[in-house]
Amino acid sequence: MVALECSPVRPAIMTIGQVKIDRLITGGCSCEAVSYSLVGPLNDARSCHCSMCRRIFAAQASVCAEVDAEKFSWVKGEDQLTSHVGEQDYGVQFCRHCGSTLCIIYKGAIHSLTLGCVDGDPEMAIARHIFVGSKASWEVMPEAVTQFDEYPE
Ligand SMILES: [Zn+2]
Ligand SMILES: [Zn+2]
Numbered sequence: 212m213v214a215l216e217c218s219p220v221r222p223a224i225m226t227i228g229q230v231k232i233d234r235l236i237t238g239g240c241s242c243e244a245v246s247y248s249l250v251g252p253l254n255d256a257r258s259c260h261c262s263m264c265r266r267i268f269a270a271q272a273s274v275c276a277e278v279d280a281e282k283f284s285w286v287k288g289e290d291q292l293t294s295h296v297g298e299q300d301y302g303v304q305f306c307r308h309c310g311s312t313l314c315i316i317y318k319g320a321i322h323s324l325t326l327g328c329v330d331g332d333p334e335m336a337i338a339r340h341i342f343v344g345s346k347a348s349w350e351v352m353p354e355a356v357t358q359f360d361e362y363p364e
Contacts, residue, residue: 233250237329247286250282254276255338257341265347274327280320292307294316300319302315302316304316343360
C-alpha cells in the first residue's frame with residue numbers, strides 16, 4: 212500500500228509516466244521579414260549532397276529536418292515568401308527580399324525546415340549525409356559521418 216499524504220513541498224513540475232513537453236522552436240530569414248515557430252521536435256536531420264540541392268541551396272549541400280505540418284506556423288511574413296516547385300511536387304520557399312531558403316514544401320505543405328534558419332541550437336546533429344556519391348569535387352567530407360552514395364534504403 213502507498214500512503215497518500217499531503218506533502219508540504221510540492222515539486223514544481225510533475226511528470227506522470229513519460230509525458231514529454233514539446234519545446235518551442237523558432238526561426239526566420241536573414242532580413243527578419245519572415246519568421247516561424249514550431250511546437251515539437253525536428254526529425255531526421257539530413258544533409259543532401261546532390262547536384263540539385265547544390266544549386267537550390269547555393270552551397271555544398273542542403274541541411275534540412277522534417278517537421279509535423281500541424282505543429283508549424285508562420286509568425287510573420289508568409290506573404291513575403293516565394294515558392295519554387297520542382298520535380299515530384301517538392302519545392303522550396305524563400306524570402307523574396309533576402310533570399311534565405313526557409314523550408315522544403317511537398318504538395319504545398321511544409322515538409323522540412325532548413326537548419327541554417329533555425330534560431331539558436333536546434334539540439335540535434337545531422338544524422339546522415341545522402342547522395343554523397345554526387346557531391347561536388349571541391350567538397351571535402353568530414354571523417355566519421357554517416358554517409359550514403361544515394362538515398363538509403
Ligand atoms: Zn528575408
Ligand atoms: Zn538533394
